[in-house]
Amino acid sequence: MSFALRGAATASWVSDLHLTNEQAGWINGSAFWGFTLAMIVGGPLVDSWGLNRILGLAFVGHAAGIVLSVVAWNFWSLFAGTLLFGIANGSVEAACNPLVASLFPDNKTTKLNHFHVWFPGGIVIGGLTSFLFGKLGLGWQVQFATMLIPLACYGLLFFKQPFPQTERVQRGESTGSMFAACLSPGFIVMVGCMLLTAASELGPGQWIPSILEHAGVSGILVLVWITGLMAVGRMFAGPFVHNLSPIGMLIGSAIVSALGLYAMSHTTGAMLFAAATVFAFGVCFFWPTMLGFVAENYPKTGALGLAIMGGAGMLSVSFVLPVIGSWYDAGIAARTSVGAAPSGEALAAIQAAAGLEALGKVALLPLLLTAAFVAIAVSKRKAAEVPARVA
Numbered sequence: 001m002s003f004a005l006r007g008a009a010t011a012s013w014v015s016d017l018h019l020t021n022e023q024a025g026w027i028n029g030s031a032f033w034g035f036t037l038a039m040i041v042g043g044p045l046v047d048s049w050g051l052n053r054i055l056g057l058a059f060v061g062h063a064a065g066i067v068l069s070v071v072a073w074n075f076w077s078l079f080a081g082t083l084l085f086g087i088a089n090g091s092v093e094a095a096c097n098p099l100v101a102s103l104f105p106d107n108k109t110t111k112l113n114h115f116h117v118w119f120p121g122g123i124v125i126g127g128l129t130s131f132l133f134g135k136l137g138l139g140w141q142v143q144f145a146t147m148l149i150p151l152a153c154y155g156l157l158f159f160k161q162p163f164p165q166t167e168r169v170q171r172g173e174s175t176g177s178m179f180a181a182c183l184s185p186g187f188i189v190m191v192g193c194m195l196l197t198a199a200s201e202l203g204p205g206q207w208i209p210s211i212l213e214h215a216g217v218s219g220i221l222v223l224v225w226i227t228g229l230m231a232v233g234r235m236f237a238g239p240f241v242h243n244l245s246p247i248g249m250l251i252g253s254a255i256v257s258a259l260g261l262y263a264m265s266h267t268t269g270a271m272l273f274a275a276a277t278v279f280a281f282g283v284c285f286f287w288p289t290m291l292g293f294v295a296e297n298y299p300k301t302g303a304l305g306l307a308i309m310g311g312a313g314m315l316s317v318s319f320v321l322p323v324i325g326s327w328y329d330a331g332i333a334a335r336t337s338v339g340a341a342p343s344g345e346a347l348a349a350i351q352a353a354a355g356l357e358a359l360g361k362v363a364l365l366p367l368l369l370t371a372a373f374v375a376i377a378v379s380k381r382k383a384a385e386v387p388a389r390v391a
Contacts, residue, residue, distance in 0.1 A: 001147050002085055003119075003202075004126030004227075006031065007209035008220045009140035013078065021210075023075055025325030028206050030079050032318035034086025035093070036311040042094035043307020047175070051163040054095040059155050061088030066148060070141045086314075093310045098303035101295050102167040109246050109292025113237035116288040120227035120234070127209075127224035134220075168302035181300035182308060190298075191312045193372050194290050197250075198313030200257050200365045201283035203320035204264075208276075211328070211355030214348045216269040225273060226280040233284035240285065246293040247380065249285050251373045257282030257366035265360025268352060282366065287313065320362070327358035 010024045019027075038061075042054050065085030072078035096115065104111040126147075133143050164170075168178060181187065205223065212219035240249055260279025267275050290313075294305055301308075331354025 001122045001126030001129070001150065002031070002089070002144075003206065004123040004209070004220065004223060005130055005140065005143050005147070006082070007206050007223060008127070008130035008134070009143070010207075010210040011213065012140050017072075017074060017078065019075060021325040021328050022322050023325075024210075025207075025322035027075065027079050027082050029318035029321040030083040031086035031089065032202075032314040032321070034083040034088075035090035035314035036318065038087045038090025039094050039307040039311030039314065042091055043304045043311070044175075046094060046098055046303040046307070047166050047169050051095045051099055051166075052158070052161070054091050055158050058088045058091035058095070059151065059158075061085065061091060062147070062151050066144060066151065070144050090311070090314065094303070094307050097291060097306040097310065098166045099163070101306070102164050102170065105167055108295040109289060110238045112292045112295070113234040113285065113288040117231045117234045119287070120230035123205075123227035124224050124231065127220045127227070130209075131218065131220050131224070166303050167299070173300060173302070177300055178302045178304050181298060181302075182305055184298065184301075187294065187298045187301055187305060189372075189376065190290065190294055191308060193250075193369060193376075194309050194313045195316040196365045196369050196372075197254075197283075197286040197290055199316045199320040200254075200261075200362060200369065201286050202313075202317045203324055204261060204279070204359050204362050205283075206317070206321055207324050207328070207355070207359065211352070211359065212272060215272060215352035215356060217272050222272060222276050226276050229277060229280035230284045233281065234288060237285060237288070246289050246296065247373060247377045249289050250293070251370060251377065253282050253285050253289070254366040254369035254373055255282070257286070258363045258370070261359055261363035261366070265356045265363070268356070324358050324362065327361055328355050331355070331357050 006028055010028065013019055013024050013027065014021060038057075042049075042057070046054055061084050065081050065083075065088055068081030068084060069078060070081075072081055097112065100111050100115045101108050129146055130140075130143050133146075205226065208223050208226070209219035212222050244252065256278060260275060260277075260282045263275035263278055264272060291306055291309055294301065294309055298305055332350055335350045335354060
């Protein structure tokens with residue numbers, strides 16, 4: 001929900017708090033810094049602290065982040081509220097990814113996809129909330145306050161709930177072996193890929209509501225459409241996992257993501273929904289399949305490995321958001337004559353062209369991923385063929 005509500009509120013922040021698009025990108029990016037901080041710090045502590053304590057920390061962070069964001073009066077207060085909210089989001093991810101892997105040790109990729117249905121599912125809920133409340137004339141502060149409802153719900157649901165030990169603890173593997181496994185070359189390569197997959201998915205997604213609002217469509221409804229398709233795709237991830245394999249899914253996702261971003265940068269109006277559909281199917285399986293691939297192929301990395309993956313992904317988003325914002329600002333400046341101050345439809349046309357161009361530049365990332373995933377697939381096939389030849 002917070003992802004959608006922040007995306008929809010970005011334009012209001014720029015006007016209400018007198019910010020640049022780059023500053024708005026830094027504010028949105030702080031949510032991902034906080035997420036990374038919680039993942040990197042909380043990941044190694046999941047086994048010793050327990051899943052319940054990490055989720056308790058998330059509850060406190062969410063409450064504080066919502067309240068501070070609602071009463072924010074300038075750049076730094078909104079930055080701090082968003083940072084706290086990001087720490088809470090990262091705490092949820094740090095606890096719940098190993099929880100799901102522990103509950104379903106023989107079906108990790110599919111079940112992690114099912115769990116992550118509710119990231120895009122939450123964006124749909126938040127996006128529709130923003131759209132409907134906006135029509136009623138209720139500002140972004142009221143929209144942010146609605147997140148207190150699911151906060152109360154999950155607090156009550158988890159209160160005094162028994163939690164299992166993580167999979168690594170159940171297997172009796174040492175903490176030292178977990179840290180050592182996280183230094184393996186294959187795992188480090190996957191961390192590098194996570195930097196690019198997360199930036200490809202969440203960077204454009206956070207900017208889409210603000211940018212597309214100037215391109216003849218409701219930006220927040222486009223985001224709802226994208227994430228609704230992602231939720232449905234993840235719900236039915238099982239057949240894709242079994243028929244394509246996780247690495248096959250990642251190769252296909254990278255190719256389709258690049259095509260979707262390129263298409264979005266070269267179209268306007270209603271056709272943006274078609275381009276957004278391609279983008280949605282491209283990024284649909286990225287995040288949970290990356291986690292599932294690591295959980296299945298590098299199980300000794302345990303909760304720390306999943307935390308590093310998630311933290312790396314969110315860290316990359318924190319940097320790509322202001323970069324996209326700076327491309328957006330530069331595109332507007334390049335299309336504005338010196339001394340001119342366009343307004344109305346002329347300004348909207350300039351903003352749309354500049355914003356879509358900025359989204360198109362992100363397409364380079366999934367192109368790089370395609371090459372990386374193909375190389376990983378070839379390496380895995382060769383490794384599997386060696387024992388067969390020896391036999």
